[in-house]
Amino acid sequence: MLRGAMMPVLQRRRGVMGALSGLAAVALVRPAGASTERLEAAIRAFAGDAPVGAGRVRLEVPPLVENGNAVPLTVSVDSPMTPGDHVRRIAVFNERNPQPNVITALIGPRAGRAALSTRIRLSTSQRLVAVAEMSDGGFWSDSAQVVVTLAACVEG
Template sequence: MGLNKMSVIDFSVYPQRQVVRRRLLKAGAALGAWLIIRPAISASEDLASAIRGYTGGAVALPGKVKLDVAALVDNGNTVPLSVAVDSPMTAADHVVKIAIFNEKNPQRDVIKFTLGARAGKAEVVSRIRLATSQKLVAVAQTSDGRFWSDSVDVIVTLAACIEGDV
């Protein structure tokens, strides 16, 4: 019995296959990039949409609000945070409401607080759950109708709030 020689296929005689293969590889790479980038774009648009809904379309200006939350969180099940707004809290000039929004949890508006001039301080403290690393935004409305905001990017090492979690 003789040894079978492995035949080597010379694909240079099949230029059409190389073109098709390259196109498929490019399309696959483009699809992969789109699948990675699309959720991030969608999450940012959803966050902006939730904030616009809260402000009635008004722009939330940066400043006056201080969102205090750790930049690195070990466990997303309980994340302490506080929001303080620079306001004299008088009858003529006070904070009316404060809301906290998140980028990637199933529900974008996490907490909403209503305040009045007699609150004394425009400061709230709470704990929230975070599904994953994401941006948090605090928005406050003052009695003159203007909206102010602050945002923090939070890295979560152990996530909570999985999609579908209520």
């Protein structure tokens, strides 16, 4: 008897929960979609219409960082770095900082190795993309997902 009376309430609750989680999903997906578009636009501004392949680039970032104000980042590219075959530029982009660009490095055969390390800011958990431009005009990339527990730009 009791169980019978409870059932509709539970079902109604489940209905409300379902609607709420649907709303939450929409709220989460929309800004992510906009920021992904912005990230794509920034990569297009760097690479032009050239296809960007996955591989040859290694983007190393810790998967979980406590402090978004200084996140160590290393990008290395598989290249012999000879005058005939080298990396021209390496760029790093982010998905959800106020601006999509992080750093663009110009290198060449005199650098010897196509590698770069620096420390960056991340305003929230997000995806990072590194793109390298080769001397033959090809573009290669790698991406990494970072979880940030203390965001940059929050503390005044």
